[in-house]
Amino acid sequence: METTVTRLGFTPLKGTRHTAYDAITLDAAGPVGDREWCLVEPGAARVLRTINEPLLATTVEAEGDHLRVTLGDGRSASGRLVIADEPVAVDYWGRRILVTPYDGEPAGLLAEQVGRPVRLARAGRGDVVFGAPVSLLGTASVRDLATRMGRPDLVDQSERFRSTILVETDEPWVEDSWVGQDVRVGETVVHVTGRIGRCGVPNRHPVTALADAPVLKALAGYRPANDAGDPYLAVDAVVVTPGVVRLGDVLDTP
Incomplete structure (x- = not known):
């Protein structure tokens, strides 16, 4: 399966709904307009x-x-x-x-x-971003989580995980293997710095904001976690080569 971009998103105001875009511009500080x-x-x-x-x-x-x-x-x-x-x-x-x-x-x-x-x-750009400015997540990881939870609806709620770039993958958690590597996507190159320990936001529905799925508890049952006990889902990255990323762009790993 070719690893292609299926969703791009961020939010202009920290904590509000994660908005989808057809294209985003990445510069040294991350997605232009993000938070x-x-x-x-x-x-x-x-x-x-x-x-x-x-x-x-x-x-x-x-x-x-x-x-x-x-x-x-x-x-x-x-x-x-x-x-x-x-x-x-x-x-x-x-x-x-x-x-x-x-x-x-x-x-x-x-x-x-x-x-x-x-x-x-x-x-200021990047000042209210907790980790690295770009995050990547594979669809296979979302499908794996949805299957384990018996919640097929989660597959269509990828914005619940608020990733900058969602890519189509066929191997769950393959994005973990990108840590430490440069990844090309569209016109850009990003360097994947680490896995993301998750807070409770993914427990909430991305449209209604209701706490409707114990995602964190499910992840904790089978995923590794950071020192604070937060289970990993998705990976962080910094921008190496600025440019535009568009829906359908191919993601290339070494």
Whole structure:
């Protein structure tokens, strides 16, 4: 089987719905537009930790300083954002970063959705990315997980795993063997740095955000894990050669 790209995705605002694209541009910092925006908690001076927040069902479209926000219940807000304050230092999982607060109608709707004081802010490229900027996952791994769980519907919910690049594979977990290698995909070359230990996000439905599948528990039953006990699914990568990746592009490994 030829290893080809079947889905490309990221989210413009950290923690919101993982959006599919026909093509993405990768540069040294990862997918252009990925997690450019975030929500911050002013009182705690930190980036909002979104795993337990009602944001996974929220879709965000971004073009420059114009955002369109659509909540899971259909409410939406669209408009240009304006800088509201000087850059401020906040915590992102133990790392101090600078973010710039913005105001506008989309910011207000996001705060309403969270239900407590938060501010919309623009982050530096890669500053609110926990691991490496690009992730890759094989379809055979998703099918293997779905079969083990007796949940065939998971095969059509690959965005649940929020990978930048999903590729068609016929061997489960073959992507583990790419660690330490350069992989060519489309115009780009990425270097696979390691396996990804998963948090609880894949337990949630990628559209409704409901916790509807014990994915983490299932993975823990048969997959290796990192030192924190997080089971591995997908691999991280950094960009070696920038360029465009498109649906249908072939992925080549050494």
